[in-house]
Amino acid sequence: MQFDPKDFDHLTACPDCDLLLQKTEAPAGHSILCPRCGKTISRRNSDSIRKALALSIAGLLMYLPAMLLPLMTMESFGFSDSANIIDSLFDFYNNGYYLVSFMVLLSAVIFPLMLLSSVFIISLQLYRQKYPWYLARLFRSYLHLEEWAMVEVYLLGIMVTVIKMGSSTDISYNTGIFCFTGLVLLTIALAAAIDRDFFWQTIEDKKQKNNAPVAAQPPVVVHASDGGIVTAAMQGLSQCHICHKLSPTNHGTKKCPRCGEPLHLRHPSSISKTWALVLTSTIFLAPANLLPIMRVDFLGVPSRSTIMDGIIYFFQHGSYFIGLIIFTASVLVPIFKIVGLTILLLSTRPCSNRLLRQRAKMFRFITFIGRWSMLDIFVIALLSVLVNFGFFTSIHAAPAATYFCIVVASTMFAVITFDPRLIWDRCSQPQQAGSKNSRITSGNNP
Ligand SMILES: [Zn+2]
Ligand SMILES: [Zn+2]
Numbered sequence: 001m002q003f004d005p006k007d008f009d010h011l012t013a014c015p016d017c018d019l020l021l022q023k024t025e026a027p028a029g030h031s032i033l034c035p036r037c038g039k040t041i042s043r044r045n046s047d048s049i050r051k052a053l054a055l056s057i058a059g060l061l062m063y064l065p066a067m068l069l070p071l072m073t074m075e076s077f078g079f080s081d082s083a084n085i086i087d088s089l090f091d092f093y094n095n096g097y098y099l100v101s102f103m104v105l106l107s108a109v110i111f112p113l114m115l116l117s118s119v120f121i122i123s124l125q126l127y128r129q130k131y132p133w134y135l136a137r138l139f140r141s142y143l144h145l146e147e148w149a150m151v152e153v154y155l156l157g158i159m160v161t162v163i164k165m166g167s168s169t170d171i172s173y174n175t176g177i178f179c180f181t182g183l184v185l186l187t188i189a190l191a192a193a194i195d196r197d198f199f200w201q202t203i204e205d206k207k208q209k210n211n212a213p214v215a216a217q218p219p220v221v222v223h224a225s226d227g228g229i230v231t232a233a234m235q236g237l238s239q240c241h242i243c244h245k246l247s248p249t250n251h252g253t254k255k256c257p258r259c260g261e262p263l264h265l266r267h268p269s270s271i272s273k274t275w276a277l278v279l280t281s282t283i284f285l286a287p288a289n290l291l292p293i294m295r296v297d298f299l300g301v302p303s304r305s306t307i308m309d310g311i312i313y314f315f316q317h318g319s320y321f322i323g324l325i326i327f328t329a330s331v332l333v334p335i336f337k338i339v340g341l342t343i344l345l346l347s348t349r350p351c352s353n354r355l356l357r358q359r360a361k362m363f364r365f366i367t368f369i370g371r372w373s374m375l376d377i378f379v380i381a382l383l384s385v386l387v388n389f390g391f392f393t394s395i396h397a398a399p400a401a402t403y404f405c406i407v408v409a410s411t412m413f414a415v416i417t418f419d420p421r422l423i424w425d426r427c428s429q430p431q432q433a434g435s436k437n438s439r440i441t442s443g444n445n446p
Pocket of ligand 1: 014015016017018019034035036037038039
């Protein structure tokens, strides 16, 4: 069936399984879930622009104090040391761990500022009902970078550091830690306040619609006359990976008309790129776990410890909860991501129609947990600057830190390159043969 532009303007597709749906609006505070795979397709927020503007202004005001004021002071044997977020980059850099230093700089300092600034500019312009050409590009960059800003992981790193050092040193908290906690809470609230669909629609239409509460409406599935499933790809529509707009592939469109992102029916070379990244992370997982990640110099005598040594230390000292957090973030999460992605890659081969919803859920879980592996790196970043008492005792990063960062980055990129719609494509294909003659109708049943 051929579409004219008016037809697909009223359609949307699930970004995870490509199921074609009629556009519907959820009431404010509610989400529309895909009836096939359970993915959240849209979440409505009332007054999204004003909330985003207020939260981004508060976040920007909090940013500099959070980065520059000292977080805490540690005192031990008459020595004392305090540190802010920026300081925690320098030990990595001074000891030649440039990659680790660069990753901490991007994830804890630069990307959070870029996200706050871009939301501030976008929401201010939308609030003023001004629509300069760069708004769509800026919002696209925000969505690309969102996953890579990790202030909340850093905050957990601060808590782990406090518990780790609490028994052997006196810790006093400085203003910076309250500002940083405020910044993290504002960043979380900001991400929740942004109504992506409403922002995109407003940027595209160049006029503000009313996003007041609407009546509850379930997602309406588009299906063929024989009751079969219809995906966007079957109808020659490709969905933008970033803004989720549908565009016809037969018009020769190479870029999304709304945000400028390159258009593909599926991520190009998704399987081979993801395999390459999963293999890279598997190779580097061994040195990341077997080599020492931290070096403690005590009275000039260095002692090195691996990730596992650090976890055993917590268990031996009775800090089971924090030991379990580090074990989960540093050992279980990377292994789960690698094993999970391998299962997903193997099961996209022909005749794998089993456990589709479970595999889709596993992919979303892998996406969610990816960034929390950076926890141990942030803990070492803080310890290296807080415990720096000259010849008496000091803590530094060791070679596994670099390998560990490579594992975290390559698994995060693997999640981006993997196209979850490939999970569902095999089971969509039986209907594909008949789709040329299918009549598109609407109904509430998938
Ligand atoms: Zn879906
Ligand atoms: Zn787009």
